[in-house]
Amino acid sequence: MPAARTLFEKIWQRHIIAEHETSVLLYIDKHLINEVTSPQAFDGLRTTGRKPWRRQSVLATADHNIPTLNRRAGMHSEIAQRQLATLERNCEEYGLQYYSLTDARQGILHVVAPELGETLPGITIACGDSHTTTHGAFATLAFGIGTSDIEQVLATQCLQVPKLKTMNVRLHGTMRAGVYAKDIALAFLRKFGTDCAAGCALEFSGNVVSGLSMESRMTLCNLAAEAGARVGIIGVDDITIDYLKGRPSSPQGHEWALATEYWSTLHTDDGAKFDRNVEFDVSDVAPQVTWGTTPAMTVSLFESVPDPRSAGNLDAQRAAARALDYMGLRAGTPMRSIRLDKIFIGSCTNSRIEDLRIVAGIVKRRKVAAGIRQALIVPGSGLVKRQAEEEGLHEIFLDAGFEWRDAGCSMCLGMNNDSLSEGERCASTSNRNFEGRQGRGGRSHLLSPAIAAATAIAGRFAAPEEI
Numbered sequence: 001m002p003a004a005r006t007l008f009e010k011i012w013q014r015h016i017i018a019e020h021e022t023s024v025l026l027y028i029d030k031h032l033i034n035e036v037t038s039p040q041a042f043d044g045l046r047t048t049g050r051k052p053w054r055r056q057s058v059l060a061t062a063d064h065n066i067p068t069l070n071r072r073a074g075m076h077s078e079i080a081q082r083q084l085a086t087l088e089r090n091c092e093e094y095g096l097q098y099y100s101l102t103d104a105r106q107g108i109l110h111v112v113a114p115e116l117g118e119t120l121p122g123i124t125i126a127c128g129d130s131h132t133t134t135h136g137a138f139a140t141l142a143f144g145i146g147t148s149d150i151e152q153v154l155a156t157q158c159l160q161v162p163k164l165k166t167m168n169v170r171l172h173g174t175m176r177a178g179v180y181a182k183d184i185a186l187a188f189l190r191k192f193g194t195d196c197a198a199g200c201a202l203e204f205s206g207n208v209v210s211g212l213s214m215e216s217r218m219t220l221c222n223l224a225a226e227a228g229a230r231v232g233i234i235g236v237d238d239i240t241i242d243y244l245k246g247r248p249s250s251p252q253g254h255e256w257a258l259a260t261e262y263w264s265t266l267h268t269d270d271g272a273k274f275d276r277n278v279e280f281d282v283s284d285v286a287p288q289v290t291w292g293t294t295p296a297m298t299v300s301l302f303e304s305v306p307d308p309r310s311a312g313n314l315d316a317q318r319a320a321a322r323a324l325d326y327m328g329l330r331a332g333t334p335m336r337s338i339r340l341d342k343i344f345i346g347s348c349t350n351s352r353i354e355d356l357r358i359v360a361g362i363v364k365r366r367k368v369a370a371g372i373r374q375a376l377i378v379p380g381s382g383l384v385k386r387q388a389e390e391e392g393l394h395e396i397f398l399d400a401g402f403e404w405r406d407a408g409c410s411m412c413l414g415m416n417n418d419s420l421s422e423g424e425r426c427a428s429t430s431n432r433n434f435e436g437r438q439g440r441g442g443r444s445h446l447l448s449p450a451i452a453a454a455t456a457i458a459g460r461f462a463a464p465e466e467i
């Protein structure tokens with residue numbers, strides 16, 4: 001009997017090119033490239049006279065700093081223009097697959113690759129972006145890497161990775177109605193902290209995960225990055241295989257049969273050992289909203305802003321007090337009394353068709369509250385946008401008073417024109433709420449698309465059943 005192995009070990013071992021004492025050289029199957037982190041990597045290639053090793057492994061598109069409105073009018077800043085032009089030139093020069101801003105396949109790379117069937121079980125992916133963990137929902141080892149590693153992967157198809165510890169988070173119990181993967185992830189971060197999986201390969205397992213759609217599994221793995229995990233990963237089951245069937249780059253015919261036979265082995269074996277095991281019962285989890293400046297500074301929608309004195313040690317108390325000060329909030333304020341200036345529904349965490357359907361179901365025949373200055377819905381990709389329009393969702397959004405934009409990262413990090421002004425408060429379905437994340441002095445509250453939708457209508461944090 002071969003030794004029982006974790007899912008992570010199965011994929012990891014198959015990709016090792018060379019093993020060193022504390023690290024390995026891993027073969028990378030797929031390399032996703034964006035406009036922000038790749039320019040210097042290509043410059044490095046040129047300076048050293050090298051070329052991309054396996055051009056077909058690369059898929060590139062611009063997502064971070066592109067406009068989501070009037071795209072044909074050009075970019076909003078010189079630097080954004082230069083980054084876009086550089087990406088286009090590099091892809092052209094080296095013959096790399098590139099989706100231009102007018103191609104329906106353009107969008108946030110972590111939305112684009114899965115929906116096209118580029119993200120497949122058992123492969124390794126590298127991308128110069130920390131939320132590459134998202135792809136792990138497909139039993140993929142997907143690494144967020146820095147610019148020097150991008151150059152390395154382009155030139156050699158290999159990535160040096162430290163040997164990772166494995167961690168299993170078993171999600172069990174029953175999710176309450178109105179609770180989504182986003183709430184589970186935020187509640188998990190609240191309980192275990194933003195460094196609980198630092199440097200780990202984090203597997204999500206348990207009956208809760210088995211019951212989630214691929215979109216929701218991607219949301220979970222996306223937020224693994226906020227727990228410090230190097231990769232997030234989930235085993236293959238019928239839901240994975242059904243999602244991939246018929247996608248443009250999924251294997252077909254005989255290859256499909258061979259692939260699914262292999263994919264069916266991609267789960268952790270009974271008896272396999274993890275370095276760390278965590279159990280999390282989701283039965284009590286209510287919808288979550290962050291009140292502070294890390295994704296772990298979270299309470300339920302029905303609670304109040306916590307008192308910094310209730311935070312663990314002195315450091316945590318100071319951090320909580322500082323966060324409240326930045327957020328312009330007072331301890332004891334009921335979350336549901338806090339008014340918002342802006343609503344952002346989008347990002348690689350929550351901008352897929354499932355998210356948009358949930359939002360449409362809540363805002364249908366309702367109006368965005370008068371106090372909301374701007375309510376943006378930014379689909380994760382051109383294909384998500386097209387699908388939503390085929391279903392008529394955009395009409396519901398526009399009727400309600402939302403702006404319906406083109407795909408991109410947008411207000412998730414405000415590298416384009418979509419950002420918060422000093423002091424503005426935003427309900428955002430994204431994954432980071434650090435100081436200044438969505439614009440200097442902006443105040444970000446992370447939540448699920450359902451709560452963001454209800455909040456847009458109520459003008460303050462609200463549950464769908466209250467509006």
Ligand SMILES: CC(C)[C@H](C(=O)O)[C@@H](O)C(=O)O
Pocket residue numbers: 036037064128129130131144413432
């Ligand atoms: C700009 C990019 C490098 C960054 C990341 O790596 O995650 C961004 O996507 C983010 O979400 O902060």
Ligand code: SF4
Pocket residue numbers: 063064108129131347348349408409412413430431
């Ligand atoms: S949507 Fe946000 S979190 Fe995701 S890649 Fe873009 S900037 Fe990063």
